[in-house]
Structures are given as C-alpha cells and as structure tokens.
Amino acid sequence: MPQTHPHPDVDRVLLDEQQIRERLAELGEEIAADYADEPPILVGVLKGAVMVMADLAREIDLKVEMDWMAVSSYGSGTKSSGVVRILKDLSGDITGRNVLIVEDIIDSGLTLKWLLSNLRSRGPKSVEIAALLRKPEAARVEIDVKYIGFDIPNEFVIGYGLDFAENYRNLPYVGVLSRSIYED
Ligand SMILES: O=P(O)(O)OC[C@H]1O[C@H](OP(=O)(O)OP(=O)(O)O)[C@H](O)[C@@H]1O
Ligand code: HPA
Ligand SMILES: [Mg+2]
Known part of the structure; x- marks a missing residue:
C-alpha cells in the first residue's frame, strides 16, 4: 500500500514525491543532452543512491550502463x-x-572526495557527479558537482534511500528526522 502520511519519526517533510520526480526529470534531460555523443556509465553508490539511480536513470533517454559501488562512512x-x-x-x-x-546526498563531502580520487585513478575519460541533495553548511571539503537536485539545511534527513541506522530508506519522500530519535 502506498505510504501517504509522514512517518511519526519525521519532524517535517522537506521534499515530497512530486518535487523529487520533477527535479530528476530536469536533471535527466540535461544529462541526456550533455552525454548524447558518448553515453556514461552510471555508478550508483550503495545503499543510499538506490532510489535516485532507479528514478534518474529512467529519465535519461540514452543507452546508459549501470554499475554499483558500496562504500560506508556513517555506520549507525x-x-x-x-x-x-x-x-x-x-x-x-x-x-x-x-x-x-549517482549519489543521494553530499553532506561533509568526504565520501565523494574519496570516491572521486579512487575512480580517477582507474583511467576513465571523465568523472562527474549527480547528487539529489547537498548540505552547503556541512561541507568539510570542496566538491565540484555537475548535477545537483536540491540544496538543503544542515539537518539529518531520511527517506528516499537515506537511512538512520538502516531504517527509513523506503519512505517515498525526504524528511528531517526528529531529534528525539537520536538524542536522549
Ligand atoms: O558527504 P558525506 O558526509 O561523506 O556523506 C554522504 C554519504 O553518506 C551516506 O552514505 P553511508 O555511509 O551512510 O552509506 P549508505 O548509503 O549505505 O547509507 C550517503 O549515502 C553518502 O554516500
Ligand atoms: O542527513 C543524512 N541522512 C542520512 N544519511 C546521511 N549520510 C550523510 N548525511 C546523511
Ligand atoms: Mg547511511
């Protein structure tokens, strides 16, 4: 059954399903135009980027390939x-x-900084980033991002792939996690 109501652990909804869908459609169109001559391999960063990859890839009208890496820096x-x-x-x-x-979120930027240098060392023609969310106030390193969905406030968000201790990834929207869930 579709999930229609904000989850009780969500303080407020930041981006609803329609806002996410519309923005990904815009980004997909830009990507298709930019890569028309030589389609990219989309590299999804597990697990958070699963929803973005699934929805963004379907908005790119090109013969793209998909591959996946799993990295983890947040633990629980x-x-x-x-x-x-x-x-x-x-x-x-x-x-x-x-x-x-393809990433769900750029928070401190540490994951992508590391991933960029890792992938660049393998001799690709180009490496660019498409991320649904970015927290400008949380940046600890500068990351050059070509495609960004939304800049959001510096709060811990869940849903649409994003977890807290592996929960909430299946919420269809992006919401702010209530502080009572992770503070005593
Ligand atoms: O910019 P940063 O501060 O590095 O944070 C962003 C990264 O953190 C999250 O992954 P996480 O390590 O939680 O793994 P997950 O995708 O499996 O949840 C998120 O999906 C990004 O990959
Ligand atoms: O705000 C966040 N929510 C979930 N996972 C994350 N990983 C980095 N930032 C976040
Ligand atoms: Mg996580």
Whole structure:
C-alpha cells in the first residue's frame, strides 16, 4: 500500500514525491543532452543512491550502463566517521569511459572526495557527479558537482534511500528526522 502520511519519526517533510520526480526529470534531460555523443556509465553508490539511480536513470533517454559501488562512512550514527570503506567494488572496467557517479546526498563531502580520487585513478575519460541533495553548511571539503537536485539545511534527513541506522530508506519522500530519535 502506498505510504501517504509522514512517518511519526519525521519532524517535517522537506521534499515530497512530486518535487523529487520533477527535479530528476530536469536533471535527466540535461544529462541526456550533455552525454548524447558518448553515453556514461552510471555508478550508483550503495545503499543510499538506490532510489535516485532507479528514478534518474529512467529519465535519461540514452543507452546508459549501470554499475554499483558500496562504500560506508556513517555506520549507525548521524556523523561521518571520515573513514571510507569499500564494501563492494564496481563489476566492470571504466578505463576510457565517461563515468557519472549517482549519489543521494553530499553532506561533509568526504565520501565523494574519496570516491572521486579512487575512480580517477582507474583511467576513465571523465568523472562527474549527480547528487539529489547537498548540505552547503556541512561541507568539510570542496566538491565540484555537475548535477545537483536540491540544496538543503544542515539537518539529518531520511527517506528516499537515506537511512538512520538502516531504517527509513523506503519512505517515498525526504524528511528531517526528529531529534528525539537520536538524542536522549
Ligand atoms: O558527504 P558525506 O558526509 O561523506 O556523506 C554522504 C554519504 O553518506 C551516506 O552514505 P553511508 O555511509 O551512510 O552509506 P549508505 O548509503 O549505505 O547509507 C550517503 O549515502 C553518502 O554516500
Ligand atoms: O542527513 C543524512 N541522512 C542520512 N544519511 C546521511 N549520510 C550523510 N548525511 C546523511
Ligand atoms: Mg547511511
């Protein structure tokens, strides 16, 4: 059954399903135009980017490939540990290819900084980033992002792939997690 009401652990909804769908459609069109000559490999960053990848990829009218990496820096908390671990690597070779990283959120930027340098070391033709969300006030490193969905306030958000301790990823919207859930 569709989830229609904000979850009780959600303080407020930041982006509803329609806002997300419309913005991803715009980004998909831009991406299709930019990569018309040489379509990219979309690299989704598990697990958070699953929903963005699924919905964005369907808005890109090109013969794209999809691959996945799993990295983790947050563990079960609300702050980045700063230590990025590869839990699953790409299954294919990206040498000489256009790579478009698909992410759910840029928070401190540490995950993407690490991922960019990791992927660039494999000899791709280009590496760019498409991220649904960015928290400008939380940035600890500068990241050059080509496609950004929304800039959001510096609060911990859940839903549409984003978790807190592995929960809430299946909420169809992006909401702010109530502080009572993670503070005593
Ligand atoms: O900009 P940063 O501060 O590095 O944070 C962003 C990263 O953190 C989250 O991943 P997480 O490590 O929680 O893994 P997950 O996608 O499996 O939830 C999110 O999906 C991004 O990959
Ligand atoms: O605000 C967030 N919510 C969920 N996961 C995250 N990973 C980095 N920032 C966030
Ligand atoms: Mg997470």
